[in-house]
Amino acid sequence: MAEITCSQATQQALDEAMAADPTVLVFGEDVADPEGGGIMGSTAGLSTKYGSRVRSTPISEQAIAGAAVGAAIAGMRPVAEIMLMNFITVAMDMIVNHAAKTRFMSGGKTAVPLTIRTMSGAGIGAGGQHSDMYEAWLAHVPGLKVVVPSNAADQKALLKSCIFDDDPCIFVETTYIQFVKGEVPDDYEAPLGKAKVSREGTDVTIVGYGRPILDALAVAEKLAAEGISVEVVDLRTVMPWDQETVFKSVAKTKRAVTLHEAVVQFGVGAEISSRIHEELFDTLKAPVQRVGSMNTVVPYSAPLEQNFMWSQDKIEAAIRRTLERK
Amino acid sequence: MAEITCSQATQQALDEAMAADPTVLVFGEDVADPEGGGIMGSTAGLSTKYGSRVRSTPISEQAIAGAAVGAAIAGMRPVAEIMLMNFITVAMDMIVNHAAKTRFMSGGKTAVPLTIRTMSGAGIGAGGQHSDMYEAWLAHVPGLKVVVPSNAADQKALLKSCIFDDDPCIFVETTYIQFVKGEVPDDYEAPLGKAKVSREGTDVTIVGYGRPILDALAVAEKLAAEGISVEVVDLRTVMPWDQETVFKSVAKTKRAVTLHEAVVQFGVGAEISSRIHEELFDTLKAPVQRVGSMNTVVPYSAPLEQNFMWSQDKIEAAIRRTLERK
Amino acid sequence: MTRPNAAAGPEDLIKIYRTSTLIKQTDEAIRGLLRRGRLQANYYSPRGQEIVAAAMAATLQPDDYVVTIYRGLHDHLAKGVPLKALMAEYFGKVDGSCKGKGGCMHITHPEAGVMVTTGIVGSGMPIANGLALASQERKDGRVTVTNFGDGATNIGSFHESMNLASLWKLPVVFLCQNNLFAEHTATELCTAGNIVDRAKGYAMPGILVDGNDPEAMYAAARQAVDRARDGEGPTLIEARTFRFEGHNYGDPSSYIPKEMMAEAKANDPVPKLRALLIERGIATEDEVAKIDADAAAEIAEAVTFAQESPYPDVAENLSDVYATVLENA
């Protein structure tokens, strides 16, 4: 089985979806082949193959997201690209007031089966306006589904799940891992709303998603040498998140750490932590710990950026905090 | 002492701030007197008194928020109005990528002492696009301060605190209570970041802000008859929130309920609940309960809207859940 | 380029009148209900703008798409949203177009081609482009009309949408219903330059028309709709009109000069069209009276229907959020 990068996983998912279903459309800045097939090459070859179903757009995120909303209402399955997550700030109205609410407000008469692909993440020196993770905002908007894969196989399978899902999905690709390769089995599928236990363990559960899962696995490996057994739950879908799998895991380990790239405060980890406490108050041996980035603007200077980010050290420290109590 | 409405409180705060400091500017849709002095009358009389320092704008929320950012960078203290909170979705870039980050990204060279006033809240039949509370988004953005008053005195005092604060402040006025009257002592002050214990109690702490504080107080009054003593902490400032006061209260009562208008999932209550569990794990007698609105789009139909909203019944039920455990 | 057959014939004018009187009377009925406290709603009256919607709709096919705004009653009725479903939605009842969940600001009725009604100024336009994009890809021959006010021409989404529609030659008509005010602000205080001139900046044709003149409005609409249907791309129409009832129900309209209001009302376009039909011998007094009476009867029936329709079950709060109800939400 050949290994492919996360970007290639996206490209394959789009290609297969477009081949399978003529209602799938792709548009965004620079996505067509004359413009390079996407800044990451994630849409390379598609416009050549599918013609006007793949279109480069002006720099007009409201128009991009709006066109996706409208086309979806009319029965298409548009996959719109908002190049970086910070740019959804100019398209929030379309996503929040329209994509998310249209099914409900129409009493079920119109659905919005769109996918918005976007990319973000710190660690590449892109500074304050090109690195933020705002998935917590979107998870707080009823009607949206939010997906953040951590590897190529999931990126491919989950993107297809989003495209063929009947609800509006926000699909977040982490910049840093787009060139990381992974095996993608041909028949691999990943349904929305289902977490994956990436590593089994008995002493503490890490609940996270996206790029930091790689760090969680590394820390788990390291601590295994000390006899600390860490279970890693990769949520994959942030909303709706797989409470069943998480509660099952934490019921077993009795300790949990939440983990994501976004800043800790008011982040997704807060919801997960709250729910775990609500459900497993009597079971927990220690308060759930939260790991994420620091409550500050993403800094440019390399040492500052490293200090800002979650890290394996911070994950390890959080795990040890949960283990302090017997 | 005369009673004034919350809208009048805003008007007085603006008037006093403008009189005190010539750098205070006010602009937004329909805010000048020929246009009625604001749809709630909150800016009535100001343009007549202060001339071009008060301006009605086109329907251009990016331009409004952007003008505030720029004027603030240039040393003014603009108070911009985004009529309803759902409309910040078109101005998020200015608020998030610029207002919030400018001080940090400039290494402290430029500050953004702006205030954005906005209004929202369910319960008036305004439906899916005019009722949402998105303060959790803004609290998740380092650099912003977020304030939600629950009464006229705080609305007036906190607005002045925002205007004269050197950081960008988002000031959320709750639609429903704008015509509610309250006493406003002349010398009343309310610093940012300080909660108010609105009612003292010993059995359980309600931590909330905004309109639902009125419900919390009503429930507290009701339960007092049963001998249940409820402490009500009105956060007033959502970010940065007064952890000291909250922890002190919960350390005493050993039980807590978070309360806000916004939908529960991924809301502000999640952060508060997580922090309480993190800090007071050994003290808590029961898991923190969260009360807010249902995880759905704000419905139009009156009975649905009532069902969607937090309520005194839901608050009472949450309190009783915390008391189930001894 | 003016096309042949762009002129409204007698049948068209009768149709426009039928639609207009239905709109006018429905609006009066709704305001009556509000006044008597029989209905609670944030209501944005289209009184005075009836002809714009009626003439536009007269040029459309049943399956053409329409996108409109909170001030949309006229557009909804003109495009054929059934009065009962509409009225029940105003009352928040289960028989409403959207089961009472969307409400009067968010009427959706795909059977009539009414795809989106938005409460966010300017937001209909990007979405209209998407509907038109679907039509373009499917080659289904549909045209999408997106309605918005003068105030909406100053928001970013207008600009982005005009540009994209022009570039992609989307089959969409941008219909600006310029009623001279945006909430309480006069157009010239918030709009630099002329709205219709903005079309040029997008290499798009722009048509300025008296929206209250049924023949002129029909001709403008026809031209734009035909152009869109022929694959030649979008058109901006600036239809000058006026709203008689202020921004929303209860607005005392103190910001509107008295003479301006008086003049507008003296030129009420609906009775004017009525008179024109008779004067030109297109219809007799009896015939128009019957049209008026039919509308009144239909409205009375719809109001009763809406009032008697039950409220939706509160379980509706959990359905239609997602395609299937989420377990833990």
Next chain:
Amino acid sequence: MTRPNAAAGPEDLIKIYRTSTLIKQTDEAIRGLLRRGRLQANYYSPRGQEIVAAAMAATLQPDDYVVTIYRGLHDHLAKGVPLKALMAEYFGKVDGSCKGKGGCMHITHPEAGVMVTTGIVGSGMPIANGLALASQERKDGRVTVTNFGDGATNIGSFHESMNLASLWKLPVVFLCQNNLFAEHTATELCTAGNIVDRAKGYAMPGILVDGNDPEAMYAAARQAVDRARDGEGPTLIEARTFRFEGHNYGDPSSYIPKEMMAEAKANDPVPKLRALLIERGIATEDEVAKIDADAAAEIAEAVTFAQESPYPDVAENLSDVYATVLENA
């Protein structure tokens, strides 16, 4: 209206050349550092656009405000950001303009009037209006220049800003540096109509100019700046130019036709101005050579300075988030 004294004199041309050669050489130095792995940065070269910035700056006062974008090196240097502070910021060092916290996409240097450098396309314009609003209220006589690319003219904030600036007669100059591409997309594929024509839709004057021609660019800038300073309101300048190095460092520019690139490079505006100075007898070969050499020396010194400057302490992550460090954050 063309104003008197709008023409660039010999001193102006020398100044423009001095600025241009500094920009050109700094850009080359930065690309050299990137190539040799001595610097890591997302870098957007302004090579080819030097004259636009240099001529514009030659018309400005020291305390006038400038807002620009990630591709802003030319604007920063032209307005007078000290090279050492600039270079140290690129390296993320504590002596950088922003203590290394903002980085090369976000240079701020109020002492030189550089108030905002944004990485979000179009976002500088609404903020520029705010700076200009402050000047208008304070009557401080300042002009604000906001720089942006051709691609930025298709985003909502452009539209909203142009309209507001025109309505309020703000002292702002909208300088569109049209380098014919937005990332990898040619202007005509993403922009319907002509950029300069969009000004008319806001009742604003628009000037189309060859931005690589120092005299034409100076005259256009001068006219717009004077107009703004005289309280007559904003102007849109569309300055045609070209970027030689693609969108960002490492971009192979495969989407740019080879002949187009070759022709642009054959008309490299900086050596062209150098030749013109000599040809016209404005400066001797020795004099321009000294200007070039001075720039080179200054750059070498700044690079050393930047490399030797320490990284900021990680405690900087907590400061400047708010005016005072929050206790529990």
